[in-house]
Amino acid sequence: MAYWLFKSEPNVWSWDDQVAKGGGEEWDGIRNYQARNNMRLMKLGDLGFFYHSMKERTIVGVVEVCAEIHPDSTTDDPRWECVDVKAVGEMPNPVTLAQCKSDSRLKDMVLVNNSRLSVQPVREKEWKIICELGGYPHSG
DNA sequence: GCCAACGTTGGC
DNA sequence: GCCAACGTTGGC
Numbered sequence: 001m002a003y004w005l006f007k008s009e010p011n012v013w014s015w016d017d018q019v020a021k022g023g024g025e026e027w028d029g030i031r032n033y034q035a036r037n038n039m040r041l042m043k044l045g046d047l048g049f050f051y052h053s054m055k056e057r058t059i060v061g062v063v064e065v066c067a068e069i070h071p072d073s074t075t076d077d078p079r080w081e082c083v084d085v086k087a088v089g090e091m092p093n094p095v096t097l098a099q100c101k102s103d104s105r106l107k108d109m110v111l112v113n114n115s116r117l118s119v120q121p122v123r124e125k126e127w128k129i130i131c132e133l134g135g136y137p138h139s140g
Numbered sequence: 141g142c143c144a145a146c147g148t149t150g151g152c
Numbered sequence: 153g154c155c156a157a158c159g160t161t162g163g164c
Contacts, residue, residue, distance in 0.1 A: 007161095007162090009161095053162060053163090054161090054163085057162085057163075097163080115161080115162055115163060116160090116161055118161085118162095
């Protein structure tokens, strides 16, 4: 089981949109090789944080990978693929970017160090720390 | 709204 | 294959 972080501009695709979709939706529109390569590594059941970028800069919820890598239906360009994700839980206390930056245990997080990467890996220890900060129940 | 950082494109 | 120019992202 691996952990990830998905960034989205809430104006374009918000956590509320994701929740409203229910059973799963393509994480499409990714046009960056590093982000796509990360999605290629995802397995069914992997979990990811849902992060609101731009004005909010907050981790607001948790999603689960419910379909592995497949062509992105929003383009005919075969280079671009995506996974499907579904909302599985909301952060009781959403965790801000500022919190992550100020926590020395999270100083190596990709989110803290590479603001441009929109789909990124999260280490298990980082996952647990953020779940604690957010008051999100984490089994294990 | 500004601008730094990064990725991509295309001329050579 | 290098690198300058350009476009985009996203923090501030």
